[in-house]
Amino acid sequence: FFSGDKCKPTEYTKVKNMLLDLQNRRYIAQSKDKTVDEKMVLKKLLIDQMFNYFDSDNNGLVDTNELSQVIKRDELGKDLSDCSLFDLLKYDDYNSDKHLALEEFYRAFQVVQLSLPEDQKLSTTAATVGQSAVLSCAIQGTLRPPIIWKRNNVVLNSLDLEDISDFGDDGSLYITKVTTTHMGNYTCYADGYDKLYQTHILQVNVPPVIRVYPESQAREPGVTASLRCHAEGIPNPQLGWLKNGIDITPKLSKQLTLQANGSEVHISNVRYEDTGAYTCIAKNEAGVDEDISSLFVEDSARKTRKYYKKYKNTRLGIGNMFYVFYEDGIKVIQPVECEFQRHIKPSEKLLGFQAICPKADGDPVQRCVWATAVNVKDKFIYVTQPTLDRVLIVDVQSQKVVQAVSTDPVPVKLHYDKSHDQVWVLSWGNTEKNSPTLQVITQASGSVSHHTIHTQPVGKQFDRVDDFFIPATTLIITHIRFGFILHKDEPALQKIDLETMSYMKTISLKDYNCIPQSLAYTHLGGYFFICCKPDTTGAVLPQLIVDSVTDSVIGYNGDVTGTPHISPDGHYLVSIDDAKGLMRIQSITMRGEIQDAFDIHTNLHISDVAFQPSFTEAHQYNVYCSSSTQTDVLFVELSSGKVKMVKSLKEPVKAGEWPWNSKNRLIKDSGLFGQYLMTPSKESLFILDGRLNKLNCEITEVERGNTVIWVGEA
Numbered sequence: 001f002f003s004g005d006k007c008k009p010t011e012y013t014k015v016k017n018m019l020l021d022l023q024n025r026r027y028i029a030q031s032k033d034k035t036v037d038e039k040m041v042l043k044k045l046l047i048d049q050m051f052n053y054f055d056s057d058n059n060g061l062v063d064t065n066e067l068s069q070v071i072k073r074d075e076l077g078k079d080l081s082d083c084s085l086f087d088l089l090k091y092d093d094y095n096s097d098k099h100l101a102l103e104e105f106y107r108a109f110q111v112v113q114l115s116l117p118e119d120q121k122l123s124t125t126a127a128t129v130g131q132s133a134v135l136s137c138a139i140q141g142t143l144r145p146p147i148i149w150k151r152n153n154v155v156l157n158s159l160d161l162e163d164i165s166d167f168g169d170d171g172s173l174y175i176t177k178v179t180t181t182h183m184g185n186y187t188c189y190a191d192g193y194d195k196l197y198q199t200h201i202l203q204v205n206v207p208p209v210i211r212v213y214p215e216s217q218a219r220e221p222g223v224t225a226s227l228r229c230h231a232e233g234i235p236n237p238q239l240g241w242l243k244n245g246i247d248i249t250p251k252l253s254k255q256l257t258l259q260a261n262g263s264e265v266h267i268s269n270v271r272y273e274d275t276g277a278y279t280c281i282a283k284n285e286a287g288v289d290e291d292i293s294s295l296f297v298e299d300s301a302r303k304t305r306k307y308y309k310k311y312k313n314t315r316l317g318i319g320n321m322f323y324v325f326y327e328d329g330i331k332v333i334q335p336v337e338c339e340f341q342r343h344i345k346p347s348e349k350l351l352g353f354q355a356i357c358p359k360a361d362g363d364p365v366q367r368c369v370w371a372t373a374v375n376v377k378d379k380f381i382y383v384t385q386p387t388l389d390r391v392l393i394v395d396v397q398s399q400k401v402v403q404a405v406s407t408d409p410v411p412v413k414l415h416y417d418k419s420h421d422q423v424w425v426l427s428w429g430n431t432e433k434n435s436p437t438l439q440v441i442t443q444a445s446g447s448v449s450h451h452t453i454h455t456q457p458v459g460k461q462f463d464r465v466d467d468f469f470i471p472a473t474t475l476i477i478t479h480i481r482f483g484f485i486l487h488k489d490e491p492a493l494q495k496i497d498l499e500t501m502s503y504m505k506t507i508s509l510k511d512y513n514c515i516p517q518s519l520a521y522t523h524l525g526g527y528f529f530i531c532c533k534p535d536t537t538g539a540v541l542p543q544l545i546v547d548s549v550t551d552s553v554i555g556y557n558g559d560v561t562g563t564p565h566i567s568p569d570g571h572y573l574v575s576i577d578d579a580k581g582l583m584r585i586q587s588i589t590m591r592g593e594i595q596d597a598f599d600i601h602t603n604l605h606i607s608d609v610a611f612q613p614s615f616t617e618a619h620q621y622n623v624y625c626s627s628s629t630q631t632d633v634l635f636v637e638l639s640s641g642k643v644k645m646v647k648s649l650k651e652p653v654k655a656g657e658w659p660w661n662s663k664n665r666l667i668k669d670s671g672l673f674g675q676y677l678m679t680p681s682k683e684s685l686f687i688l689d690g691r692l693n694k695l696n697c698e699i700t701e702v703e704r705g706n707t708v709i710w711v712g713e714a
Contacts, residue, residue, distance in 0.1 A: 208284055486516050528545070543562075
């Protein structure tokens, strides 16, 4: 009964289309303007009806007799050229049982049937940083089209990403080396059928990294001693303490207590037997880390002899100081007692012949002009002298200026890229900012003769650099590969490779009409938050979010506006909108989810912010904000939103008298365990005690000291 081999595949397809058409006319349904998904639903419905029509005895199988009946009933013997209905059995009887089942009908007419078990609609995968991860799509079915993967609504398959690949036959997503930027949600669906999708949550765990403070200390009997431990990791590590290898928990008493969620050992009225090696241990699902803080309890005569000798004669006590660059040179200040350790005068000679701040023509006194400074590994401080077209290098060990590095005219901004040990220099070219350039000083922490090298111009446009942004390293993110250059009046970010100092690609912000003004970055999910310049009408756009996995804009950060600042652990985004008098605080979870903002209204006109780890809670931060016009500093506890003011800190340098950047009153923290902050007024320095939340002291007669660096344990 088969019509030989005359029925060619193209003719056979026509037959099937004609059958579908017939059925559709019976059904009188229009399939115009329908999605692929909707058309497939309709097609399945038509095939179901057609099968029921063919299967006259309702046994779930269609045989040759039933096909003959349909041919007779519908007069389908002619008009089918060299094919007949019997060819259905010839071509599409997959199990060769001379019957057609409904599944075989579906295949014959290419009805795509996809399924996803209910309990697999959401799938969670945990991976540790540095490992590889495979996300497998659980959508199954006959004739399943290729699987498409998306992150933040951006299709990954076509992007040719370095670290995400292998959209192979099974449709799995392969991440070669997981980083914290990869955390978050991924969705997969069969091409054309995006209504049925699976969501994958990738959790990225990071082993703890620990720091203790101090590494060692000597105390006299009867005084108080404190040993602190800071650990970061994902999830947040649990902390424990050992003394000489034995858990201290059973020994806790009124005299020996744990504070701030176990991150501090507090010993009041220390005794000789409290001497020991105190080990802080941090554990989480990804691993463990530990470090030792040693305590020596000994009488004052022995201690004084030993330590006085050690520190006074070898000048080792040079760490934990603020360096303040002001009109009359450089002051090195110890914050606890507010003592000057050293004053480097403008007339002091640089390597014996050139003054640190040469006398300008017509100036009655020798004055220094500084813009910005950076700390290089607590070994050197690099500081710009914009009116002298150079960067000075201060050696922390000798507390002397050891080198001057010539730069392009008017150097105003520095950034130390720790990952590659290089200092980036932005120069304006002139005070009108007409021909700005970027230069790099390599081997920044090396004791070598330094010079600058130019970065490769982006699109041959050196003179358009408005600013640059390089993410900061953190305790758990020690390597940064990329940065961004911002061009004047250009709605784009130019991505640069920090290793080769070369241009990589442009991320366009044109669709959002955004000319970027400032950026912040969190490693939790790898998001950049971009503050756009007000448009021509003065309207302020919300911040944009760029996903660094895909280098794509994924939309607005809700209605949050203003300059973004990220806490050192990446967990808090603090946005300051001066025009609206608003400070908005968002937390970013361990899984890279950006939470809704809570608002603090302030008319302070915030100039600068400094983050400080909390003294009462582990894994929390506080923020201090200085004002560009007023005499107060605002303190905010980020976990609770609790606000306090530290008042009467005198007036700052006027904004018009500080042309180098928008921070005419900076505020500087003192590192991971630092208790103190410094903020300058026009003619004084104020040191704040962050632990007690109050003013520690004022140091007068320091004019225009608005360039400040903290140097830790050198």
